[in-house]
Amino acid sequence: xxxxxxxxxxxxxxxxxxxxxxxxxxxxxxxxxxxxxxxxxxxxxxxxxxxxxxxxxxxxxxxxxxxxxxxxxxxxxxxxxxxxxxxxxxxxxxxxxxxxxxxxxxxxxxxxxxxxxxxxxxxxxxxxxxxxxxxxxxxxxxxxxxxxxxxxxxxxxxxxxxxxxxxxxxxxxxxxxxxxxxxxxxxxxxxxxxxxxxxxxxxxxxxxxxxxxxxxxxxxxxxxxxxxxxxxxxxxxxxxxxxxxxxxxxxxxxxxxxxxxxxxxxxxxxxxxxxxxxxxxxxxxxxxxxxxxxxxxxxxxxxxxxxxxxxxxxxxxxxxxxxx
Amino acid sequence: xxxxxxxxxxxxxxxxxxxxxxxxxxxxxxxxxxxxxxxxxxxxxxxxxxxxxxxxxxxxxxxxxxxxxxxxxxxxxxxxxxxxxxxxxxxxxxxxxxxxxxxx
Numbered sequence: 405x406x407x408x409x410x411x412x413x414x415x416x417x418x419x420x421x422x423x424x425x426x427x428x429x430x431x432x433x434x435x436x437x438x439x440x441x442x443x444x445x446x447x448x449x450x451x452x453x454x455x456x457x458x459x460x461x462x463x464x465x466x467x468x469x470x471x472x473x474x475x476x477x478x479x480x481x482x483x484x485x486x487x488x489x490x491x492x493x494x495x496x497x498x499x500x501x502x503x504x505x506x507x508x509x510x511x512x513x514x515x516x517x518x519x520x521x522x523x524x525x526x527x528x529x530x531x532x533x534x535x536x537x538x539x540x541x542x543x544x545x546x547x548x549x550x551x552x553x554x555x556x557x558x559x560x561x562x563x564x565x566x567x568x569x570x571x572x573x574x575x576x577x578x579x580x581x582x583x584x585x586x587x588x589x590x591x592x593x594x595x596x597x598x599x600x601x602x603x604x605x606x607x608x609x610x611x612x613x614x615x616x617x618x619x620x621x622x623x624x625x626x627x628x629x630x631x632x633x634x635x636x637x638x639x640x641x642x643x644x645x646x647x648x649x650x651x652x653x654x655x656x657x658x659x660x661x662x663x664x665x666x667x668x669x670x671x672x673x674x675x676x677x678x679x680x681x682x683x684x685x686x687x688x689x690x691x692x693x694x695x696x697x698x699x700x701x702x703x704x705x706x707x708x709x710x711x712x713x714x715x716x717x718x719x720x721x722x723x724x725x726x727x728x
Numbered sequence: 729x730x731x732x733x734x735x736x737x738x739x740x741x742x743x744x745x746x747x748x749x750x751x752x753x754x755x756x757x758x759x760x761x762x763x764x765x766x767x768x769x770x771x772x773x774x775x776x777x778x779x780x781x782x783x784x785x786x787x788x789x790x791x792x793x794x795x796x797x798x799x800x801x802x803x804x805x806x807x808x809x810x811x812x813x814x815x816x817x818x819x820x821x822x823x824x825x826x827x828x829x830x831x832x
Contacts, residue, residue: 436783568749686745690810 423620452585455534482508508544640702679721733825
């Protein structure tokens with residue numbers, strides 16, 4: 405219970421809650437578009453640089469197993485999300501694969517929130533995790549879109565379909581900044597990055613709070629639609645992060661990661677994308693209803709992970725670790 | 729006094745994600761220029777993909793009557809079914825008429 409309260413009473417989670425409340429009371433609060441676009445660039449580049457600096461001092465062989473596990477779980481979670489959404493959630497093939505693309509991909513902010521939660525407990529974790537975020541971003545989206553085309557569902561001819569959707573994911577700002585930051589960080593190494601640390605490291609958490617405020621405002625809007633989703637989808641929106649998160653924690657421990665790293669990895673695997681995936685899905689599957697995939701990823705799974713998923717994964721990681 | 733010419737101004741307001749391909753499309757039809765504005769609004773669909781994509785895009789282009797029809801037809805055929813998009817054309821009087829019909 406302590407873990408849960410400690411997780412909830414943190415600047416990041418409370419700023420998110422403030423955003424939701426502001427939307428709920430119809431406050432005029434809004435984060436100007438250039439500011440949150442700028443903040444997302446800052447956050448992604450900072451994560452990339454930090455991960456890259458860790459890559460510079462980590463032997464390649466140490467990352468191989470976790471990276472392989474990330475790729476496998478990215479595909480597996482898209483498959484499980486698809487079948488659960490189709491059969492339990494009773495969504496059409498097209499809508500189920502649209503939702504699956506989100507659960508197969510990763511939410512960077514969930515990764516950050518999990519990292520903060522692990523830091524607070526004093527556990528150590530692997531510094532190369534941001535590199536795994538980049539690996540997790542794409543495969544799930546591709547696998548999920550394959551389901552839609554496999555079933556003969558009409559892909560988005562008008563939007564340019566597949567090719568354009570892939571281009572959107574791979575050249576989208578999240579991959580460009582993450583991978584770019586990783587390369588820059590790895591090339592420079594920790595010593596040279598110390599020069600930019602005051603900007604990219606010290607101010608990071610404050611910037612994250614403002615970004616979470618904006619996310620709260622957007623999620624608050626989506627929360628209004630949660631009731632319309634029906635109990636099956638709400639149940640899945642809470643079950644999938646736990647199910648995928650547990651797979652992630654188990655996979656991380658199998659791949660030789662520390663318990664702290666396993667919690668963060670579990671949160672990554674259990675998260676649903678809401679920046680990269682929606683754009684790709686909208687282009688590849690224009691007939692799929694954004695009401696389903698955005699409400700599930702942003703209105704249900706993200707807040708669930710922030711409030712309950714991450715502390716639960718901390719418990720699960722401890723349990724798994726004690727069995728070893 | 730310079731000669732005024734009667735042309736059409738086609739306006740397309742659509743989801744931000746479509747911006748680049750719409751611009752490509754109007755150019756393919758022979759539009760020689762365009763202006764894009766970020767706009768806000770509400771329509772019958774009421775559901776855009778992502779708030780992270782920012783505001784909707786409004787594309788204005790001045791073209792000949794024939795080009796205007798061709799552009800609007802393509803918008804209707806390709807996008808009306810699945811996307812938040814509207815298009816309309818109005819008569820405009822312009823100076824230097826040849827500037828707008830060069831591509832055709």
